[in-house]
Amino acid sequence: MPEIVGSILAWLVPAVIVFGVAGIALAVVAWTVRRARRSxxxxxxxxxxxxxxxxxxxxxxxxxxxxxxxxxxxxxxxxxxxxxxxxxxxxxxxxxxxxxxxxxxxxxxxxxxxxxxxxxxxxxxxxxxxxxxxxxxxxxxxxxxxxxxVSAASQISAAQRRLDQLREGMGDPAALVAELSARFAEDEWADASRAAHAALAEEAEARRHLDAAQAQAADPSRSALAELGAAERALRQAEADARILEESHRLVLQAAQAVPGEIDAARTALRQAGVTREHLDAPDAARLGAELHAFHAELESIEADAARRPSRTVDRIARLRDRLDLALGDARTAQQRIRGARTALPGTLAAARSAIAQAEASVVHARAGADARARLISSQHELAAARQAPDPVAALDAARRALRDAEDAKALADYARTSGT
Structure with missing residues (x-):
C-alpha cells in the first residue's frame, strides 16, 4: 500500500507543479493582455x-x-x-x-x-x-x-415666392429687437439681435442670387443651377435665423410673464423648508438653516434684477430650487416632494427650453462637433420626457437633466467656435 501511494504521489506532484506553473503563466499572460488593452x-x-x-x-x-x-x-x-x-x-x-x-x-x-x-x-x-x-x-x-x-424658371419662381413669404413672416426684425432692448438687459436680447442681422443679410444674399439666376435662365446658353443652389443655401440659413429670432423673442417675453410666479413659488418653497427644519435634529436643523439663509439671500439678489433679466432670473431660480432639494435630502415626506416638484417644474421647463434654444443657435453657428450635438440631442430627448412624464418628481429630474445637457452642448459649441476646432 505505501508503495502505491508513493507511486501516485510521484506522478501527481510533478503534474500539479506543471499545471500550476502553466496556470500561473496563463494568468500572467491574461493579466498582461488585459492591462495592455486598458493602457x-x-x-x-x-x-x-x-x-x-x-x-x-x-x-x-x-x-x-x-x-x-x-x-x-x-x-x-x-x-x-x-x-x-x-x-x-x-x-x-x-x-x-x-x-x-x-x-x-x-x-x-x-x-x-x-x-x-x-x-x-x-x-x-x-x-x-x-x-x-x-x-x-x-x-x-x-x-x-x-x-x-421642372424648368429652371419655375424653380426660380418658387424660390422667389418662398423668399417673399420669409420676408413677410419675419415682419420687422428691428422692431422685435427694439421691443426687447427697451425693456430688458442686453444679454437677454443679444441672441435675437444677432439672428435678426444674420437673417436680413442672408435674405438679401438669396435675393441677389435669385436675380442672377433669373438673368441666366433667360439665356439658353447659360445654366442657372449654380446661382439657384447658392440662393437656396442662403434662403435656408435665413429661415433658420428667422426661427432663432422668433424663438428668442418669444422665450424672453414668456420668461418676463413667468417671473412673478416663479419668485412666489420659490418663497413658498423656502417657507415650507423652514417648517420641515423645525422637525429635524439639532445638527441637521443647523445645517439646513444655513442653507435656507443662503437661499434667502440669493433669492433677494435675484429679485432685485428680475425685471431686466427675466430669462436669467427663471434660470437662476430653477437652479436654486435644485439646491434646495439637495439640502432637504430625505427630510421631506413623499407628499412634500411631489408638491415641491409640481411648483418647481414650470420654471425648470422654461429654463431648459431657453438653454436648448441657446444651445441650438450655438451648435448651428459654430458647426459644432459630435460631442456638442450628442449633448444637444440628449437635452431635447430629456425635455420631451419631462413633458410626457406623469410623475412630477420624474418630470422635474428629466427637466434638470435637459438643462444640464443643453448647457454642456452650448459650452462645447462655444469652445469649438472660439478655438477654431
Missing part, C-alpha cells in the same frame, strides 16, 4: 476611432438637417409628384442618427473599455456611412426627376 496607448487609439466616427456622424446630422428642408421644399413645389426617395432616406437617416448619437455619447464614460470604444465607433461609422450613401442615392434620383419635370 493609455490603447485608450488614445480608441479615442481616435471615436473622433473619426464622430466626424462621420456630424456629416450625417448636417445631411439630415438639409433633408428636412429639401423634403418640405419638394412637397411645397411639386405637390407630392416627386419621388418618395427623399422621404424614405430622411426617415432612415434620422433613425440611424438618433441611435448613433445615443451610442456615441455613452462612449465618453471613463469606465468604457478601449475595445468597446473601438467596436462601437466602427459600428457608428459604418451605419452613418451607409445612411449617407442612401441620402446621396435619393438626392440623385430626386435631382434627375426635377431636371426632367
Amino acid at each position: 493609455p496607448r490603447a485608450r488614445a487609439a480608441a479615442d481616435q476611432d471615436r473622433v473619426r466616427a464622430g466626424a462621420v456622424l456630424v456629416r450625417l446630422d448636417d445631411e439630415v438637417a438639409e433633408l428636412d428642408l429639401e423634403v418640405g421644399l419638394s412637397g411645397a413645389l411639386y405637390g407630392g409628384g416627386a419621388p418618395t426617395s427623399l422621404r424614405r432616406a430622411r426617415l432612415t437617416a434620422q433613425h440611424v442618427r438618433d441611435e448613433s448619437f445615443d451610442e456615441y455619447r455613452r462612449l465618453s464614460a471613463s469606465e468604457v473599455l478601449p475595445d468597446d470604444i473601438r467596436r462601437s465607433s466602427s459600428r457608428i461609422e459604418r451605419r452613418a456611412s451607409e445612411a449617407l450613401k442612401a441620402i446621396a442615392s435619393a438626392r440623385s434620383e430626386h435631382s434627375a426627376w426635377v431636371l426632367a419635370n
Whole structure:
C-alpha cells in the first residue's frame, strides 16, 4: 500500500507543479493582455476611432438637417409628384442618427473599455456611412426627376415666392429687437439681435442670387443651377435665423410673464423648508438653516434684477430650487416632494427650453462637433420626457437633466467656435 501511494504521489506532484506553473503563466499572460488593452496607448487609439466616427456622424446630422428642408421644399413645389426617395432616406437617416448619437455619447464614460470604444465607433461609422450613401442615392434620383419635370424658371419662381413669404413672416426684425432692448438687459436680447442681422443679410444674399439666376435662365446658353443652389443655401440659413429670432423673442417675453410666479413659488418653497427644519435634529436643523439663509439671500439678489433679466432670473431660480432639494435630502415626506416638484417644474421647463434654444443657435453657428450635438440631442430627448412624464418628481429630474445637457452642448459649441476646432 505505501508503495502505491508513493507511486501516485510521484506522478501527481510533478503534474500539479506543471499545471500550476502553466496556470500561473496563463494568468500572467491574461493579466498582461488585459492591462495592455486598458493602457493609455490603447485608450488614445480608441479615442481616435471615436473622433473619426464622430466626424462621420456630424456629416450625417448636417445631411439630415438639409433633408428636412429639401423634403418640405419638394412637397411645397411639386405637390407630392416627386419621388418618395427623399422621404424614405430622411426617415432612415434620422433613425440611424438618433441611435448613433445615443451610442456615441455613452462612449465618453471613463469606465468604457478601449475595445468597446473601438467596436462601437466602427459600428457608428459604418451605419452613418451607409445612411449617407442612401441620402446621396435619393438626392440623385430626386435631382434627375426635377431636371426632367421642372424648368429652371419655375424653380426660380418658387424660390422667389418662398423668399417673399420669409420676408413677410419675419415682419420687422428691428422692431422685435427694439421691443426687447427697451425693456430688458442686453444679454437677454443679444441672441435675437444677432439672428435678426444674420437673417436680413442672408435674405438679401438669396435675393441677389435669385436675380442672377433669373438673368441666366433667360439665356439658353447659360445654366442657372449654380446661382439657384447658392440662393437656396442662403434662403435656408435665413429661415433658420428667422426661427432663432422668433424663438428668442418669444422665450424672453414668456420668461418676463413667468417671473412673478416663479419668485412666489420659490418663497413658498423656502417657507415650507423652514417648517420641515423645525422637525429635524439639532445638527441637521443647523445645517439646513444655513442653507435656507443662503437661499434667502440669493433669492433677494435675484429679485432685485428680475425685471431686466427675466430669462436669467427663471434660470437662476430653477437652479436654486435644485439646491434646495439637495439640502432637504430625505427630510421631506413623499407628499412634500411631489408638491415641491409640481411648483418647481414650470420654471425648470422654461429654463431648459431657453438653454436648448441657446444651445441650438450655438451648435448651428459654430458647426459644432459630435460631442456638442450628442449633448444637444440628449437635452431635447430629456425635455420631451419631462413633458410626457406623469410623475412630477420624474418630470422635474428629466427637466434638470435637459438643462444640464443643453448647457454642456452650448459650452462645447462655444469652445469649438472660439478655438477654431
